[in-house]
Amino acid sequence: xxxxxxxxxxxxxxxxxxxxxxxxxxxxxxxxxxxxxxxxxxxxxxxxxxxxxxxxxxxxxxxxxxxxxxxxxxxxxxxxxxxx
Amino acid sequence: xxxxxxxxxxxxxxxxxxxxxxxxxxxxxxxxxxxxxxxxxxxxxxxxxxxxxxxxxxxxxxxxxxxxxxxxxxxxxxxxxxxxxxxxxxxxxxxxxxxxxxxxxxxxxxxxxxxxxxxxxxxxxxxxxxxxxxxxxxxxxxxxxxxxxxxxxxxxxxx
Numbered sequence: 413x414x415x416x417x418x419x420x421x422x423x424x425x426x427x428x429x430x431x432x433x434x435x436x437x438x439x440x441x442x443x444x445x446x447x448x449x450x451x452x453x454x455x456x457x458x459x460x461x462x463x464x465x466x467x468x469x470x471x472x473x474x475x476x477x478x479x480x481x482x483x484x485x486x487x488x489x490x491x492x493x494x495x496x
Numbered sequence: 497x498x499x500x501x502x503x504x505x506x507x508x509x510x511x512x513x514x515x516x517x518x519x520x521x522x523x524x525x526x527x528x529x530x531x532x533x534x535x536x537x538x539x540x541x542x543x544x545x546x547x548x549x550x551x552x553x554x555x556x557x558x559x560x561x562x563x564x565x566x567x568x569x570x571x572x573x574x575x576x577x578x579x580x581x582x583x584x585x586x587x588x589x590x591x592x593x594x595x596x597x598x599x600x601x602x603x604x605x606x607x608x609x610x611x612x613x614x615x616x617x618x619x620x621x622x623x624x625x626x627x628x629x630x631x632x633x634x635x636x637x638x639x640x641x642x643x644x645x646x647x648x649x650x651x652x653x654x655x
Binding site: 424491492 | 532548549550551553554557558579590591611614615616617618619620621622623632633634635636639
């Protein structure tokens with residue numbers, strides 16, 4: 413079952429702006445980060461905070477919009493980091 | 497070569513962390529450390545408290561990666577890196593970096609690099625609580641500029 417989905421996490425300002433802090437999304441085939449973002453934005457007006465200037469990590473490594481997302485992956489979207 | 501990398505809500509002790517760096521370590525003559533603390537004023541406004549959020553799992557991985565990168569660039573003995581998360585108040589310690597090396601140049605550079613890399617790459621986010629309400633901090637261009645000093649082709653590269 414988990415092979416046919418991706419886990420998507422959101423953090424900080426973005427997490428507060430979206431209806432859910434994380435989602436499990438049906439994802440039966442390999443596509444890109446940009447495709448995943450478009451699929452989430454297509455959920456409706458509440459999801460438009462998911463803009464293309466956010467940072468993205470795939471399986472906890474920083475990734476670009478063209479990076480592949482495969483079934484079973486963990487993807488995270490978040491604003492620029494502010495630790496330290 | 498030993499690394500101590502921690503993400504924790506608890507405070508840390510400068511003395512205990514220094515002891516960890518030097519105990520039984522007679523090969524390294526240089527010890528450099530940095531402590532970042534929370535200020536009571538930011539962007540002109542008094543700040544009552546701060547909430548530090550992070551991405552469990554990725555945070556630890558990213559800290560391990562930048563410590564490994566420092567090891568690849570400088571001759572280092574022990575490295576400790578501690579970052580707190582959760583609620584913090586003005587004066588609280590936020591971050592610790594300690595490095596040892598046979599030579600001070602390597603320890604200074606590595607400590608500086610680790611802080612710059614952490615500020616632009618490790619998934620931490622600060623939310624400030626002020627009298628006017630809560631606000632997420634914006635990433636600062638000056639932090640990006642500092643981190644870029646370490647890139648391979650930087651004019652200002654310090655190695």
